[in-house]
Amino acid sequence: MNILVTGGVGYIGAHTCVALLEAGHQVIIADNLCNSKVETLDRIRQITNKELTFYEVDITNELSLNNIFLSHYIDGVIHLAGFKAVGESIEKPLSYYYNNIVSTMLLAKACQKYGVRRFVFSSSATVYGDNEVPFIETMKLLPTTNPYGETKVMSERILTDIAKANPSWAVALLRYFNPVGAHESGLIGESPNGVPNNIMPYITQVAKGRLEKLKIFGSDYPTEDGTGIRDYIHVMDLAEGHVAALNNITEGVHIYNLGTGRGISVLELIEAFEKANGIKIPYEIVGRRPGDVASCYADVSNAKRKLGWIAKRDIFTMCRDAWRFENRYKE
Ligand code: NAD
Numbered sequence: 655m656n657i658l659v660t661g662g663v664g665y666i667g668a669h670t671c672v673a674l675l676e677a678g679h680q681v682i683i684a685d686n687l688c689n690s691k692v693e694t695l696d697r698i699r700q701i702t703n704k705e706l707t708f709y710e711v712d713i714t715n716e717l718s719l720n721n722i723f724l725s726h727y728i729d730g731v732i733h734l735a736g737f738k739a740v741g742e743s744i745e746k747p748l749s750y751y752y753n754n755i756v757s758t759m760l761l762a763k764a765c766q767k768y769g770v771r772r773f774v775f776s777s778s779a780t781v782y783g784d785n786e787v788p789f790i791e792t793m794k795l796l797p798t799t800n801p802y803g804e805t806k807v808m809s810e811r812i813l814t815d816i817a818k819a820n821p822s823w824a825v826a827l828l829r830y831f832n833p834v835g836a837h838e839s840g841l842i843g844e845s846p847n848g849v850p851n852n853i854m855p856y857i858t859q860v861a862k863g864r865l866e867k868l869k870i871f872g873s874d875y876p877t878e879d880g881t882g883i884r885d886y887i888h889v890m891d892l893a894e895g896h897v898a899a900l901n902n903i904t905e906g907v908h909i910y911n912l913g914t915g916r917g918i919s920v921l922e923l924i925e926a927f928e929k930a931n932g933i934k935i936p937y938e939i940v941g942r943r944p945g946d947v948a949s950c951y952a953d954v955s956n957a958k959r960k961l962g963w964i965a966k967r968d969i970f971t972m973c974r975d976a977w978r979f980e981n982r983y984k985e
């Protein structure tokens with residue numbers, strides 16, 4: 655299939671493009687590089703030994719977006735473009751609502767106009783809010799605590815309503831848990847600007863000596879060791895989940911949790927990183943981070959049953975690959 659990948663130069667997008675190319679699909683990327691680097695494209699080519707097409711466009715520009723649909727026959731879209739920093743979304747709600755919602759609407763509008771019916775959307779476990787774990791797709795969603803999370807809830811809603819009104823549409827809403835790690839080549843991975851917000855890039859920078867120590871946000875959660883529990887998933891497993899969704903998509907709206915189904919605490923993650931890479935990670939315990947939930951992990955039976963997909967890589971592989979990228983190839 656010819657697949658348009660918005661945000662395809664970004665962290666999850668680049669790995670998804672690798673998985674798509676390896677599965678034999680043609681890839682057309684639309685990305686404005688606001689949070690990614692153009693060099694990543696060559697690294698995707700290097701890993702896969704395949705060509706891809708790139709458009710440097712802001713997909714909130716309708717004219718530029720439509721030009722892509724006019725230039726290519728597109729079988730399906732994977733929509734990853736968007737802003738993703740939770741804290742920043744509280745400071746800049748307008749830019750988050752504008753970028754994340756307008757991009758979804760214009761992409762859906764172009765799909766409608768040009769007869770594209772397969773739509774895969776990057777959603778997030780954040781839409782579950784502070785629900786009971788494990789999170790399951792049929793749960794009633796609880797409020798998220800930030801504009802970023804609301805853009806995911808709203809985009810899911812918009813796509814669901816469009817699919818209801820247009821029965822030929824086939825929409826997959828992929829709720830990602832915590833993507834970490836990097837492609838095993840170490841050529842592509844996560845390179846956040848400035849001090850990382852997320853734990854894995856923070857840990858790799860501590861390991862590298864660029865940051866002094868990890869601050870653990872809270873040790874008084876109602877969890878076994880008191881630290882927050884998350885469902886970390888290797889980014890290549892996540893990428894392969896997109897291919898599975900695309901290959902199996904049928905009419906209607908389908909929601910899939912993409913996680914491992916296993917919860918890991920912050921202390922367990924540090925221990926796994928130390929074991930996998932033989933490096934000590936100094937840390938201190940500080941207060942909770944506002945907006946964090948105690949536990950977040952997935953019930954993954956739906957994706958297993960309907961897509962035949964499960965995450966295969968364990969926490970040690972995630973830690974090893976994250977470190978390899980930080981150590982060898984990151985600019
Ligand atoms: P990322 O920032 O690395 O990638 C996003 C890409 O989209 C970037 O390359 C950026 O340049 C591009 N982009 C942003 N706005 C654009 C626009 N208007 N036009 C064209 N390109 C634009 O982020 P990521 O971690 O790869 O996340 C990808 C998607 O997955 C996002 O929608 C994010 O909300 C979602 N998601 C991420 C996580 C996570 O932990 N990383 C978790 C759940 C969901």
Ligand code: UFG
Nearest residue numbers: 778779780831851852853856869870871882883884920946
């Ligand atoms: N944590 C620390 N210290 C840090 C960073 C994080 O202790 O420096 C802890 C957090 O408190 C949490 C865990 O590590 O318990 C994971 O935190 P991350 O920031 O890595 O990830 P979150 O679960 O907070 O957020 C991620 C994505 C969001 C998404 C959310 C739900 O960043 O975009 O998962 O899917 F909305």
